[in-house]
Amino acid sequence: MKTIALVGNPNSGKTTIFNALTGANQHVGNWPGVTVEKKEGVLTFQKEKYRIVDLPGTYSLGAYSEDEMVARDFILIDQPDVVINVVDATNIERNLYLTTQLLEMGTKVIVALNMMDEAEGKKIRIDVEKLSKGLGIPVVPTIASKKNGIEKLIEKSIETINKKQSFQNKIRYGKEIEEQIEIVKELLDSLSLNTKYPYEWLALKLLENDSYIHEMIRNGAESKILGRVQESIDQVAATMMEPELIIVDKRYEFIRHVVKESVKKPNEEVVTKSDRIDKILTHKWLGLPIFALIMLIVYQLTFTIGQDLFGEMVAGGMEVLGEKVALLLINANAPELLVAFISDGLFGGVGAVLEFVPLIMVMYFFIGILEDSGYMARAAYVMDRIMRSLGLHGKTFISMLVGVGCNVPGIMATRTLDSKKDRMIAMLINPFISCGARLPIYLVFIAAFFPKHGGLVLFSLYVFGFLIALLMGKIFSKTLFKGETSYFIMELPPYRMPTIKGILLHMWDKVSSFLKRAGTVIFTVVTILWVLSVLPYGVEPHSSASILGRIGSFIAPIFKPAGFGTWQASVGLFAGIVAKEAVVATLGMVYAGVEEGPGLIMAIQEAFTPLTAVSFMVMTLLYTPCAAVIGTIRRETNSRKWAIFTALYTFLVGWIAAVLIFQVGRFFGLS
Amino acid sequence: MIIEVLKEMADMPVFSKKTLANKFHTNDTVIEQVLKELQRMGCISKEENNNGCNLGCGSCKGCPMASSNGINSFTVTEKGKRIIKNTNLC
Numbered sequence: 001m002k003t004i005a006l007v008g009n010p011n012s013g014k015t016t017i018f019n020a021l022t023g024a025n026q027h028v029g030n031w032p033g034v035t036v037e038k039k040e041g042v043l044t045f046q047k048e049k050y051r052i053v054d055l056p057g058t059y060s061l062g063a064y065s066e067d068e069m070v071a072r073d074f075i076l077i078d079q080p081d082v083v084i085n086v087v088d089a090t091n092i093e094r095n096l097y098l099t100t101q102l103l104e105m106g107t108k109v110i111v112a113l114n115m116m117d118e119a120e121g122k123k124i125r126i127d128v129e130k131l132s133k134g135l136g137i138p139v140v141p142t143i144a145s146k147k148n149g150i151e152k153l154i155e156k157s158i159e160t161i162n163k164k165q166s167f168q169n170k171i172r173y174g175k176e177i178e179e180q181i182e183i184v185k186e187l188l189d190s191l192s193l194n195t196k197y198p199y200e201w202l203a204l205k206l207l208e209n210d211s212y213i214h215e216m217i218r219n220g221a222e223s224k225i226l227g228r229v230q231e232s233i234d235q236v237a238a239t240m241m242e243p244e245l246i247i248v249d250k251r252y253e254f255i256r257h258v259v260k261e262s263v264k265k266p267n268e269e270v271v272t273k274s275d276r277i278d279k280i281l282t283h284k285w286l287g288l289p290i291f292a293l294i295m296l297i298v299y300q301l302t303f304t305i306g307q308d309l310f311g312e313m314v315a316g317g318m319e320v321l322g323e324k325v326a327l328l329l330i331n332a333n334a335p336e337l338l339v340a341f342i343s344d345g346l347f348g349g350v351g352a353v354l355e356f357v358p359l360i361m362v363m364y365f366f367i368g369i370l371e372d373s374g375y376m377a378r379a380a381y382v383m384d385r386i387m388r389s390l391g392l393h394g395k396t397f398i399s400m401l402v403g404v405g406c407n408v409p410g411i412m413a414t415r416t417l418d419s420k421k422d423r424m425i426a427m428l429i430n431p432f433i434s435c436g437a438r439l440p441i442y443l444v445f446i447a448a449f450f451p452k453h454g455g456l457v458l459f460s461l462y463v464f465g466f467l468i469a470l471l472m473g474k475i476f477s478k479t480l481f482k483g484e485t486s487y488f489i490m491e492l493p494p495y496r497m498p499t500i501k502g503i504l505l506h507m508w509d510k511v512s513s514f515l516k517r518a519g520t521v522i523f524t525v526v527t528i529l530w531v532l533s534v535l536p537y538g539v540e541p542h543s544s545a546s547i548l549g550r551i552g553s554f555i556a557p558i559f560k561p562a563g564f565g566t567w568q569a570s571v572g573l574f575a576g577i578v579a580k581e582a583v584v585a586t587l588g589m590v591y592a593g594v595e596e597g598p599g600l601i602m603a604i605q606e607a608f609t610p611l612t613a614v615s616f617m618v619m620t621l622l623y624t625p626c627a628a629v630i631g632t633i634r635r636e637t638n639s640r641k642w643a644i645f646t647a648l649y650t651f652l653v654g655w656i657a658a659v660l661i662f663q664v665g666r667f668f669g670l671s
Numbered sequence: 672m673i674i675e676v677l678k679e680m681a682d683m684p685v686f687s688k689k690t691l692a693n694k695f696h697t698n699d700t701v702i703e704q705v706l707k708e709l710q711r712m713g714c715i716s717k718e719e720n721n722n723g724c725n726l727g728c729g730s731c732k733g734c735p736m737a738s739s740n741g742i743n744s745f746t747v748t749e750k751g752k753r754i755i756k757n758t759n760l761c
Contacts (some may be wrong), residue, residue, distance in 0.1 A: 059704060064711065124711045209712075241754050245674065248708050252672040259695045272689060282685070323679035377742045394684075395718070398742050415745075416744070489680050489741045492687040494699075555677075 002077070003051045004043070004157055008086030009070055009095050010057035013114040016144035017086055018054040020181070031070045045154050053080065059094070061101040065213030073664040075107055078563050081161040082108045084153065089119035089126060093259055099135065100171055100251040105201055110138040112153050117143045125264040134258035135168030135592050150334050162263045171254045177243055179230040181205055187225055195222065206242040207232060246276045264355035266289030274495050277377065287382035295462070298366040306359035315355040319599070322347030339535070340541065345530035345589055361511050363439070368406070368506035372498030376401065390470060391477045393422035395488060400469065403433035403511050407629045411636055421481040425473050425509070427633055431650050432469035432626035434462050436510055436518070441620045444584055445613045448604040465621050468653065481499025517581060525575055525582040530589055542590050561618060562658035563612035572620065579626050611665040615658040674758055675739050676705050677714055681747045681755050714751035
């Protein structure tokens with residue numbers, strides 16, 4: 001039985017043609033040794049039976065995936081009587097790359113030019129005769145979904161099978177390459193290798209640096225010929241460039257020539273809508289203010305929707321739940337300590353963090369929209385120019401953007417930086433980028449002192465952190481890590497309408513890790529701190545006489561120049577080194593001692609002033625990152641020294657900034 | 672065309688497949704293929720940014736987050752730079 005193989009790009013309609021040819025006469029299995037699906041069927045035409053093999057969909061016939069290997073080996077080793085190359089007529093240029101590789105194999109090929117109706121719909125006019133002449137093989141237009149052209153395809157296939165020789169146009173690789181192909185081919189001829197691959201194709205693949213073929217020869221008896229092949233490669237590379245590049249380039253040149261002669265496409269808009277939008281969004285002077293404005297709107301919306309709409313609802317719900325649980329425990333005669341732990345520790349601490357989940361959700365919802373729409377890549381490009389002008393690598397901004405979610409992946413994202421200098425700077429400044437865990441701290445203080453300007457204050461904090469990061473980056477590039485900055489090219493993805501699923505997943509990614517930490521790290525921290533806040537036995541819980549109070553009182557003088565030298569604030573900052581969410585949880589717990597009504601925000605209003613609130617927020621923005629970040633820096637730099645350095649220098653920067661804000665503010669009469 | 676695309680990329684700090692496609696009178700899927708070939712040959716390297724996804728599903732296949740418009744960047748490798756230099760000399 002003669003064999004007809006079907007090969008084509010994914011989504012070219014290959015399977016539809018296979019079904020049209022075989023009908024119900026097909027069976028599915030696996031190719032030997034791989035997990036690639038094998039489909040075979042039988043075609044009966046004019047009383048003759050033909051075996052039809054549907055090869056895996058592939059864009060090329062290299063050796064870079066199992067699909068490619070299966071298709072290529074079947075054509076070269078099993079040698080079907082004819083190969084039908086299914087080509088998507090709407091994307092002919094891309095599909096013809098596979099065709100060029102089939103031509104190189106010297107096998108009998110015919111092209112099924114499929115989806116002709118869609119091509120016509122797109123006003124793509126294809127001169128089938130000219131295309132056939134250009135390729136040197138038969139071309140049959142088909143619309144497989146309507147079974148149009150199938151009979152003609154079968155007839156042409158049988159005609160081609162019965163032809164003695166295949167007449168194809170050869171791809172010209174240029175004199176230098178063709179000479180070397182000939183030399184290597186003769187060498188292979190003289191060795192009579194134990195392979196079914198045609199020598200001319202083998203020679204081409206060796207020059208193209210096909211890793212699979214090189215490996216095959218290396219493992220064979222005639223591995224010495226690889227030295228001669230390398231000589232050929234070097235010879236061409238010395239006068240021109242690497243043969244593999246020339247070979248691929250010539251394939252594209254061949255395709256362009258064939259397409260130019262046979263395909264007419266409607267004049268595509270050269271300046272697209274996307275280009276016009278980019279002209280504004282990535283404008284040299286307008287790009288940055290637009291980015292700033294967009295982010296300001298995002299933060300403002302976060303407050304308006306997150307706090308005013310959902311935040312208060314969740315906070316109210318949490319309060320009621322806390323009271324109900326406490327009441328339930330009292331009625332059940334639960335020990336006093338347990339009731340205190342549940343109401344002050346759990347609901348006052350962990351609950352205080354959970355109240356901000358709606359805001360975090362809303363913020364990442366909007367950031368998700370910006371990312372999904374393709375805008376964030378534009379923002380990264382706008383920032384890249386600024387980074388470069390400061391002598392920093394543009395990719396540093398990408399790691400900063402990731403750091404907005406969490407500094408740990410932000411630091412991991414610096415792995416894409418090639419030079420050690422660029423990477424070290426990017427890692428050391430990433431902790432200044434305000435992560436999601438710090439958000440509840442700002443939200444508590446903003447709600448307490450600046451509820452009408454929430455968006456603006458939040459935006460200013462993010463910008464301040466970013467500016468400090470840039471400043472430190474500049475200082476590091478001039479002192480600790482001198483050297484040239486390497487450059488990279490950024491890809492601007494097409495604009496697209498964000499999908500709800502994508503945005504919700506994005507949001508859930510951030511919120512779930514926040515919730516996970518609230519249920520694990522924060523819970524543990526709160527439990528330990530709560531125990532410390534009620535010990536030694538007999539002291540007033542959550543007072544300065546407790547162990548926690550004494551620790552806080554010991555640290556507090558450090559923060560006195562910054563205006564928040566209380567033991568509660570100090571303990572909060574101390575807990576923040578374990579995890580930043582723990583700052584609010586701790587404040588919630590230690591201020592739960594004031595109970596009688598006011599709640600955390602009112603307690604904060606009593607303990608802080610607007611000025612000290614700002615200096616406290618700036619301190620939390622800049623000071624020592626959480627343990628996970630310090631650990632990541634240690635792991636990524638492979639040095640304890642840099643981890644300790646980061647912990648200390650960020651603390652110093654945060655402290656200096658907080659002190660400056662408080663002292664300068666006080667000097668100008670602010671309170 | 673592949674060499675021209677490489678040269679063009681080296682000259683621009685930012686690009687989109689569409690702009691390159693317009694420049695070379697082709698479509699963006701061909702440019703995508705060319706970029707893959709350049710990557711395979713070690714002339715450029717691609718760095719994908721997954722936005723620090725923590726979902727931990729084990730596979731990004733079919734995930735709208737993985738296919739979302741993240742920030743991808745390319746670097747012209749030493750090999751790529753050498754090829755550009757050599758072709759400029761030719």
